[in-house]
Amino acid sequence: TQLLEQSPQFLSIQEGENLTVYCNSSSVFSSLQWYRQEPGEGPVLLVTVVTGGEVKKLKRLTFQFGDARKDSSLHITAAQPGDTGLYLCAGAAGAQKLVFGQGTRLTINP
Amino acid sequence: DTAVSQTPKYLVTQMGNDKSIKCEQNLGHDTMYWYKQDSKKFLKIMFSYNNKELIINETVPNRFSPKSPDKAHLNLHINSLELGDSAVYFCASSQSRDGYTFGSGTRLTVV
Numbered sequence: 001t002q003l004l005e006q007s008p009q010f011l012s013i014q015e016g017e018n019l020t021v022y023c024n025s026s027s028v029f030s031s032l033q034w035y036r037q038e039p040g041e042g043p044v045l046l047v048t049v050v051t052g053g054e055v056k057k058l059k060r061l062t063f064q065f066g067d068a069r070k071d072s073s074l075h076i077t078a079a080q081p082g083d084t085g086l087y088l089c090a091g092a093a094g095a096q097k098l099v100f101g102q103g104t105r106l107t108i109n110p
Numbered sequence: 111d112t113a114v115s116q117t118p119k120y121l122v123t124q125m126g127n128d129k130s131i132k133c134e135q136n137l138g139h140d141t142m143y144w145y146k147q148d149s150k151k152f153l154k155i156m157f158s159y160n161n162k163e164l165i166i167n168e169t170v171p172n173r174f175s176p177k178s179p180d181k182a183h184l185n186l187h188i189n190s191l192e193l194g195d196s197a198v199y200f201c202a203s204s205q206s207r208d209g210y211t212f213g214s215g216t217r218l219t220v221v
Contacts, residue, residue, distance in 0.1 A: 030207075031207060033209050033210075035209075035210075037151075040214070040215070041214050041215070042114075042200050042202070042212030042213050042214050042215050043153070043200075043210075043212050044212070045209035045210065045211070048207075048208070048209050050207075086151055088153065090153075090210075092207065097155055097158060097166055098155065098210060099155075100152070100153040100154070102150065102151070102152050103151045103152070105151075
């Protein structure tokens with residue numbers, strides 16, 4: 001069974017600070033995706049990384065895929081209250097199946 | 111236009127009842143899914159259909175029966191509901207290796 005461990009599970013910081021969320025596994029994934037989920041809504045795709053070592057930027061968010069394609073990180077610069085939400089990583093485990101991490105609940109305090 | 115729509119949004123029912131959740135996508139995607147999100151927000155795949163054919167069934171009890179009348183629809187029927195079935199159920203769709211598009215979820219409460 002392929003598992004994804006996210007850390008931290010909960011993170012509360014002040015507006016303007018930087019943060020990093022980690023997504024780790026002992027398994028290799030063909031691609032890895034990051035989603036953000038708001039209360040009462042479904043997860044919304046932020047980014048897909050495919051190549052080992054790949055780095056993608058989305059405004060203040062930087063996503064990195066590990067060289068061995070077993071782990072990923074999400075770094076947010078100068079966090080804002082609007083970044084508050086549940087962040088989920090998900091690995092493509094073949095046969096059109098995504099395996100999700102347990103999520104990181106991020107709270108940015110004004 | 112809603113890309114993946116599922117109904118109802120909320121469902122409260124008694125133990126032992128049978129209920130259905132409907133899902134439709136207008137994205138032209140070939141693959142549709144049902145995921146269950148528990149109280150700790152962990153998302154776990156239940157079923158995956160590609161062009162109306164079942165390709166993934168993740169050790170879900172037989173009381174859960176998905177049906178895909180065409181590739182734009184994937185419904186979930188649940189027989190003899192149990193307290194442990196209470197959760198949020200998400201429908202999603204995807205095309206090839208692209209990311210998933212999720213519906214807004216159905217919160218099922220079994221009392």
